Amino acid sequence: MKRFLALFLAMLMALSLVACGGGGDTQDAGDTGDDTQGAEETASTELNIYMWQQYISDQLVKDFEEANNCTVNISYMSDNADAVTKLTSGGGEEYDLIMTCDAYMESLIAGGYVEKLDLTQVPNSSNINTAYWSAPEYSVPYLGNYIYVVYNTETCPIEITCYNDLIDPALKGQISSIDGARNLFPIALIALGYDPNSEVESEIAEAYEWLVKYNENVVAYGAAEQNLTNGTASVALTYDGNASWAMSELGENNTLAVAPFTDDAVQLGFDLYVMPTGAKHADLAYKFLDYICDPEAMAKNLEEFPYFCPNDAAVAAAPESYRNDPSKNFDYKENVFFQEDVGDALTIYNDYYQKLKVGE
């Protein structure tokens, strides 16, 4: 009897577990069923986006939701690699638009992970400056970032006009730096006079040696805004958007300025929206892409997120504060380089990057 009871209890337990799992499944299936139906018959009511946090105005999203009577669900990534993971592992199941950067486009297109775009459905895209549009058939650029040097004109002990100034021992413990192998190595490569997207191991090794000296001067990787505004760092290698925030936080007392570089090129990177293969709400995705290319909508967004914008009409429509932003006040805007796909050489970069961070 006891044995029977035990067996019964065990079965009950197992059953309840199975039942739970099953319940969840059917619900999921129901959801996706509805979605595909919606996409086929009428306009979608839901748009799923995967992008960087703190990168799009809530108001813009709200306006879009109201105009199209839909819900926009935004999930956030913490690293460019996350977006690539989503794209390569069937991102279309979950998302309709994914943000990635130009450096990955080549292999994403080659792998067939992104849908070809029908730009006739994005008429506003004509506002985008084609000089900044690397893969127009597959992506729509959103905003761009310069990675440049800003410094505190009062506390920085030396004049900075090129990357080599950053390894001056006078700057020991003064630099708040951007992180990531593909952000740091190009700077070293340029300082040494090589191609910033070099695939030659000996050059990368030399760049590593340069970065070891640079690392001595770095006080922290990341958090450039805080470190500049609270005086922890007197120099920062950072994005123009972050520099802009730091400058506007200091307001009247701003002593930060963009370093007057003479010859060295600075990195310009773009964040692009791509449609993962098999995206379920393509119709809404196109509407959204068109909306962010709208000069008025984008101009408002720029007020909140003062990054570099490839949309010329939007820049023209942007408020004074954006166009006169001290973080955009430098004269080598054209002297830029882009991050390119380096293929297998990425492993070399990563190994040296790791070695750099392990130290000693």
Place this chain on the structure above:
Amino acid sequence: MGKKDACRSQGKTRRQRDLRRRALPALAQAGPVSLWMILFVTLPMLYIIYISFMCRGVCGDVVCEFTTESYATLLDPTYFKVILKSMKVAAFTTVACLVLGYPFAYYIARKPADKAARLIMLIMIPFWTNSLMRLNSWLLLFQTSGPVNNFLQWAGLTDKPIMFVYTDPLVMLGLVTNMLPFAVLPLYSSIEKLQNSLLEASSDLGATPRETFFRITLPLTFPGIFSAVILVFIPSLGIYTVSDMLGGGKVLYIGNIIKNQFGAIRNWPLGAALSVLLLVITGLLIFLYTRFAKLEDMEVV
């Protein structure tokens, strides 16, 4: 079939029946827990081990192809250095937590029950907030223009702000404050179990308080100490947020390296192999623990 064989098979069936009779209720009791453990502990661990033997694809994806390449990479002296460095930091954190935690646990354990409960509560309260929040508040307190520096300058102790943030001492502070409860709780419960009569007997027999402590209290609370060591050492070996935030991402420990393999660098097999290495280290420590103390003593946790 020979007689002997028949006999043996009869014995076998009886044994099987006995086994079944005992096994079923045991299964009903332990089944749900085991199922839970298999689902949430064993399977993920096996998956990690499985991935660690795979190849890395060009796009950073995991390719199903057997290789021990990741483990060969682990032999690189860089990783050895990182592990050594992480162990050093973890060991230091453990010692600091014990030195701070033992007197504190002792103090609480000697208090009446209601007061002790309140004191324990005090330790737990900071843990109601997210650990990142706590780390951020350390940063805000100690930053160049933060309250601590302002106070020091106001008091005339320094004329220039002191650089606290992004230094090793602040990382240590973050680690110790994060880990302290894991040391105090097991220590408390093992000190609390200590019978007062033993201490009285010791002093009756002429031992000084110091002798009583080193020859009675300390050996009897050893299980608590060892659980505290394990509970502090293992997590501080793997934690990466503290050095990321308070150390400014300049120094990488093993946890950061693993996180980077799964994140920015996208080499999952190597990250998995590193995780397996951590698992082995953890396993060794627990094995050592079972040598020194009975596993039941771990229940103080």
